Amino acid sequence: MPSIRLTLVNNAKQNQKSAVILKTGESGADDLINDLLTLAKNKLRLKKAKVLFLNHGVELNEPSWLLDGKVAQDSNADPSQETIPTVSDLKFESMLLESEISAQISILAKKSFVDPEANVQLNRTAMLPGMRRVVGQPDLHPGNQYPIGATFITQKFIYPALIGNDIGCGMAVYKTRLSSNIKPQKIVDKLHHLEGRWTEGDPHEFLISQLGEEHSETGKAHLEQLGTLGGGNHFAEFVVIENRVDLEVCESLGLQDSNTYLIVHSGSRRFGQSVLEASNRMQTKAEKKLVGLDAESEVGQAYLKQHDLACAWARTNRELIAQRVLTRLNAEQDAEKILDIWHNNVEKKAIESIDPERPCWIHRKGAAPSDRGLVVIPGSRGHFSYLVMPQGDQSKNGFSLAHGAGRLLPRAKALQKRPQTSKQASISALQTTDLGSSVICEDTDLLFEEQPGAYKEITDIIDDLGPFVKVVAILRPICTYKMRRE
Structure with missing residues (x-):
């Protein structure tokens, strides 16, 4: 089912923000708006959610522009002027940006216990730009920010944080x-x-x-x-x-x-730690916010070179x-x-089931x-x-x-x-x-x-x-x- 990644913000209280996945399917305009209002109510813990605003205060009556929209608790609230990534037309079948497609998530654990926090962390990674597939292995358990015992498959972007500091472990x-x-x-x-x-x-x-x-x-x-x-x-x-x-x-x-x-x-002991720290220093503020690196960028290539040495x-x-x-x-x-x-590394691999023309990056965090x-x-x-x-x-x-x-x-x-x-x-x-x-x-x-x-x-x-x-x-x-x- 087609999906859209959104950031919901309660404009009356700018400290309330939540990233969500909206599954669109065959929904009509009214259904999409109602789904968004329901998400806002549940995710932002609002008593009522009545009116939707897009970036820079455009009131949403028809869902022709939804991606990375914002939600306000009432029509009198001043919409935020915070810059958000460019919106895309709802005709997502042909126009949705790659970095905004939600990843497929699967968890292999059936008999083995999985801490609910690990599930939360796994779902969070599925919303990262460029993420295509997220797999929780049976040994899945929570990490500091990202789960351990998991595999993350991306295109274009690589995420040093998903590998962590013990590169090559x-x-x-x-x-x-x-x-x-x-x-x-x-x-x-x-x-x-x-x-x-x-x-x-x-x-x-x-x-x-x-x-x-x-x-x-x-x-x-x-x-x-x-x-x-x-x-x-x-x-x-x-x-x-x-x-x-x-x-x-x-x-x-x-x-x-x-x-x-x-x-x-x-x-790799402290060597891996030094590579991660150097990568963090090289990133721009925008890249740090996104967490990931463009694999073909100068910073991305520099990280990969040091990663391979680690x-x-x-x-x-x-x-x-x-x-x-x-x-x-x-x-x-x-x-x-x-x-x-x-079992802690990232490697390039052609995966036809995801994209027969462009390679992917497999991140393994505690996954062999x-x-x-x-x-x-x-x-x-x-x-x-x-x-x-x-x-x-x-x-x-x-x-x-x-x-x-x-x-x-x-x-x-x-x-x-x-x-x-x-x-x-x-x-x-x-x-x-x-x-x-x-x-x-x-x-x-x-x-x-x-x-x-x-x-x-x-x-x-x-x-x-x-x-x-x-x-x-x-x-x-x-x-x-x-x-x-x-």
């Missing part, structure tokens, strides 16, 4: 020569000194070896963080195969029950983290990388790509993780999958879930999971923020992704490293 999986019979305590005893700068080698030389001399210079300012996990939900986790579900794929990838595997989840830096960071972790266990030799994927083969979807620290292979029509899910279990509880609420026992007993209870694995986390707040109960059920996530994936293998955690006080 993602996950890598390594097959190691460690036996699957290794005792978790042996790993716990060996993993030390991973918090600070890597001192066993030269970080800059490592960066050059991965990116080349030219591209390594940009990330040189953040070398003290290269090879470090960071906080939040980042981790390095040793796992073993609980069940090889698809034996054919497992054999083709060399996935054996006899080996231990390492999952590394981390990103993604490469993040991948290099995961590589060095894996090297540091495996070196502690004398297992750095013969380690084989199974996969490495970003489903057009690059094998994907790992980890559960919380106390649950299984899943290796899956995308299947079916991936355009329906925005060419993306969930990147994990997704938060069930905000961090503040998770902190309130501390058991009413002694502090040390509470900490000890979370350092060993129900699956018998060990958790290395000596930041007490972080330990409680990341407790298994703060996350959704991973089985619900996998079930919701059912039409889009086949499970290749189920992985059991044996030791998760997050943070150690040195």
Whole structure:
């Protein structure tokens, strides 16, 4: 059904404003006006909404000009003189501006719980100029402004805010020569000194070896963080195969029950933050108001160049983290990388179902790509993780999958879930999971923020992704490293 994006403003009180989507369909003039009045009443919480005004005070009797119109509570109110984007003729089939078409919204969560605030944030992004498709993954949950566990597909515009500051955050999986019979305590005893700068080698030389001399210079300012996990939900986790579900794929990838595997989840650290901040400084006031950047503009191209370097830096960071972790266990030799994927990034892609002639931009904020083969979807620290292979029509899910279990509880609420026992007993209870694995986390707040109960059920996530994936293998955690006080 055709839609129009409008900004409703109560002219009597300029602090009342709401962006809405008006679905027009076969509605006549009177129906459209009544629909607008109803929207104004509900969205602006008015007792009565009787008269509509367009920009600069033109009273609306016939809906020939609706787009980005304004609504007044009564005919005596002075309409605002605030400049609004140019209106378009109601003959939207041929004349509606691209940036004013509402995006298609879909949420893949059926069994998994979705916080209502995440729905609100998801709908808000659908109103951004250039937005074509918004997909909430099963692990969808609220972010500071924009939801996490979501995919946003645009044309013309890119939105750095939808990617956030940890550009290139993602996950890598390594097959190691460690036996699957290794005792978790042996790993716990060996993993030390991973918090600070890597001192066993030269970080800059490592960066050059991965990116080349030219591209390594940009990330040189953040070398003290290269090879470090960071906080939040980042981790390095040793796992073993609980069940090889698809034996054919497992054999083709060399996935054996006899080996231990390492999952590394981390990103670009302060480098990504610096790229986002630089992008914000380069934008004009108008661009900041719109949030997005014209991808072909000088500012847009500058952001994309730095974005790509941040993604490469993040991948290099995961590589060095894996090297540091495996070196502690004398297992750095013969380690084989199974996969490495970003789940915080933007990339250009031709999508015929949206526009056969012009490319789109896929923004992923906590969403793994489903057009690059094998994907790992980890559960919380106390649950299984899943290796899956995308299947079916991936355009329906925005060419993306969930990147994990997704938060069930905000961090503040998770902190309130501390058991009413002694502090040390509470900490000890979370350092060993129900699956018998060990958790290395000596930041007490972080330990409680990341407790298994703060996350959704991973089985619900996998079930919701059912039409889009086949499970290749189920992985059991044996030791998760997050943070150690040195």
